[in-house]
Amino acid sequence: MDIDIGIKKADRAKIATGLSHLLADTYTLYLKTHYFHWNVTGPMFNTLHLMFETQYTELALAVDLVAERIRALGHFAPGSYSEYAKLSSIKEADGVPKAEEMIRQLVEGHEAVVRTARSIFPATEKATDEASADLLTQRIQLHEKTAWMLRSLLEA
Template identity: 50%
Template sequence: MSTATLLSTKPKEQNTENGIERADRSELAKFLSKALADTFLLNLKTLNFHWNVVGPLFYSLHKLTEEQYQDLTGAIDVIAERIRALGFVAPGSLTAFAKLTDIIEENGKPSAEQMIQQLADDNERCARSLRIAVSAAEELEDVKTADLLTERIGQHEENAWMLRAILAA
């Protein structure tokens, strides 16, 4: 087989016999695609704030956002690979993510306080959305997807707690 033939292969839906019907796997892939889009946009926003935060709490906020974006970066890959394991193509463009996410981009120059507030709100938004996805995965007895998303809920809740603690008066 020629290299040109080998390189012409495109990603497509794959049949899998994992005990979950195709229609149900498709529904799970939709939930996971939203989780992927939310995670990607939250990662981008966290990076933005990491790069641009200023003020007396610069160092601690810079370090906290670094920890959070590194976690989100790892989660992006895990979620996308779960979509592939279910037999579907993972979305991978800003256009696709923008259609799927509830995370709102920040195009301005917010204060450190506004940055922290937005990240706390967005982490909670992700946790709420993931709860719906976990319920669907549990109903379909997809323990792997449920476990993956349950772990993400815990991380988003911890992130929100840490960020809100900074805002406490």
């Protein structure tokens, strides 16, 4: 059945492509955060272990929201590691870094998600896709706040 939600097919495709990049970034950041949760050591172990758990739990929920928005726009959501590797702007962790480096990488990851989300706004505005714009706004707010909180752990 054709989709008639007031957004042109080409606009839906462009937004879904952007959201696929956002989904890949979010999933990659989820995986990295979960990995760091399992492997963090050092004097900040308890704090970081719990903080990373809160963050990866939120990211797991976000992945579903982004994927469902892609589906609502009439496109299939990517869902394999190989697709995410092609679409994501976030690099996987190489080995098990020290706690401070984990924090740095997660700050960079959250900032990357923000940049990806921001890059989709022109397409949502052109198409008057308020639902996607609202999702992007919420994601930006959360990732900027999380990056700030993580960054504060690195201050001397």
